[in-house]
Amino acid sequence: MPASTGSSFILDDPAPLVEALLADGWRVIGPKLGDGAIVYDEIESASDMPRGLTDEQEGGRYRLREGDPNRWFDYVVGPQSWKKYLFPARQKLWSAEKGDNGFAIEPHEDDFPKTALFGARACEIAAIEVQDRVFDNGDFTDSGYKRRREATLIVAVQCARSAATCFCASMNTGPSADSGFDIALTELDDGGFFVECGSDRGAAILDRIGPAEAGTAELEAANAVTLKAAGMQTRSMPDNIPALLRENLDHPRWAEVAERCLSCANCTMACPTCFCSDVEDVNDLSGDHAERWRVWDSCFTLDFSYIHGGSVRRSTLSRYRQWMTHKLSSWHDQFDTSGCVGCGRCIAWCPVGIDITEEAAAFAAEPLAQEG
Amino acid sequence: MAQDPMLPRRYRVKRAWSELSDVSTMELEPIDGEAVPFAPGQFNMLYAFGVGEVAISISGDAADTDKLVHTIRNVGAISGALAGVSDGDVIGVRGPFGSAWPVAQETGRHIVFVAGGLGLAPLRPAIYHVLNNREQYSGMTLVYGARSPDDLLYADEIKAWKSRFDTEVEITVDHAAPGWTGQVGVVTVPLDRTLSGSNGAEVSAFVCGPEIMMRFSVMSLMAAGVPEDKVWISMERNMKCAIGFCGHCQFGGDFICRDGPVFRHDQVSRLIAKKEI
Known part of the structure; x- marks a missing residue:
């Protein structure tokens, strides 16, 4: 059955999804191990992702630890965010040459190929949606941000655990993303992934794989995963x-x-x-x-x-x-x-x-x- | 928006002259396309090639669309480069940005301008509007304070305004110099005197100058019975983009570049009394 927004499937591991994205011409950015932390960088296959790691986080503290070697996404967010791609730390705006009539200004457009953000967490999708509002403020639109954002596809990973520093549940931003993704993965306790399709673009990628449809049992198992992650959170933000x-x-x-x-x-x-x-x-x-x-x-x-x-x-x-x-x-x-x-x-x-x-x-x- | 708001347009300096020892005025005309209309109180981002860009208020007459006028004090590398331009030079301009003095809406009222130092420059377009449409207003007063007689901006023009029978002009300086026969003291002294002879309820006030001077001027205005929603001030903060993206000019929830620089006083009165906001 072809995928459509709202439909759900089962995958054994994320590898076919990475392959389908690459085959469809997407640059894939995903979690990698770098300098003792989970960082975001270009990946060429699912095996580039740091399987079997988990993290310990506290005030002023971040450590990666060996975890269950079969688990793909048992760490949460590291020091970087997807901001570094959508709102780069250094952007050239324009260049100018002296000449007739003083000088001539040449606008600069950076090269941003169509890019899949693989493994974005619910809080990170919420953060991207916050910046969407910042850079389109009603009077002005950041054209560079808009161009990069429109060339971006999001593969979410629903969190299976929370770090001690997480408090997304009290901000109503996670640990499960309800929207804002093209595809979402939940790593089930018994292995395998529950896969949600969130958009037509996501459907086009899933149709390249043709995964098996998910049933009620897998949906319930996926909901239990994120519910458990929410229950692990000890920090919260007061409502008022x-x-x-x-x-x-x-x-x-x-x-x-x-x-x-x-x-x-x-x-x-x-x-x-x-x-x-x-x-x-x-x-x-x-x-x-x-x-x-x-x-x-x-x-x-x-x-x-x-x-x-x-x-x-x-x-x-x-x-x-x-x-x-x-x-x-x-x-x-x-x-x-x-x-x-x-x-x-x-x-x-x-x-x-x-x-x-x-x-x-x-x-x-x-x-x-x-x-x- | 047709033009990327982050791209400067080129303007040629028609004429530039020195106003004070460290202050210059320039008249600009566009090289790229038509002149852009502005409202009194708005500002532009002015770019000196290779040096950088600063926010400078527009100080000319909004009704005179032939030229764009800016008055600049040399206080750093960029403003120094801009204050030092000569006739024929080319600079970059982005704008106009920000909110305006709502002077055109205050018809029928006694308009009181309170200016401190270079704060007269952003008020001048509003002053021109009232002088050009004087019959629409019940009164007009300018109270202007400068550090010394040598720091009085637009001195010849002020003399001309003062000679009009329908305009009251009060000048004071912090420190007198030989030959000065005018008033000495802070701006609130002549302001209080002016207000004591006016009906505060009929006054609409536009205030621009250092923050401390604006705070005390507003206190005088309130004490004289000027309604809180009839007082406007113009705020200054660091600005890099002028379009609400860079975050530098935040004042509480307001971006000075978009929500200001001109604020009705009651919009910012809660925070303006606090330090380091």
């Missing part, structure tokens, strides 16, 4: 956090967390939704050729808020407050969604283990009296 932070800008907790925060910007680099950028204007030695580059930036740097006369946010307190209130509160005002998807990267990759859920809980436990 947007209002709580808006009303607690003068809370003493900010000074307390600022004593621990190194203002290193790691959380913003690891965050899959952080979108701030800087521009760099560069010249060659002749002075006749200039380029503009857009690069990731962070609200934790002193330069970020510089205007004539000095930086607006001079203290670490003000920079941590900006990041956390933006992520969890003012993001709602701007984009009608939280900027946090509960992936836990900012917790694991903070060198001093600052935990955004612990900070949020501190405000919830002792809020200041509401401002008049």
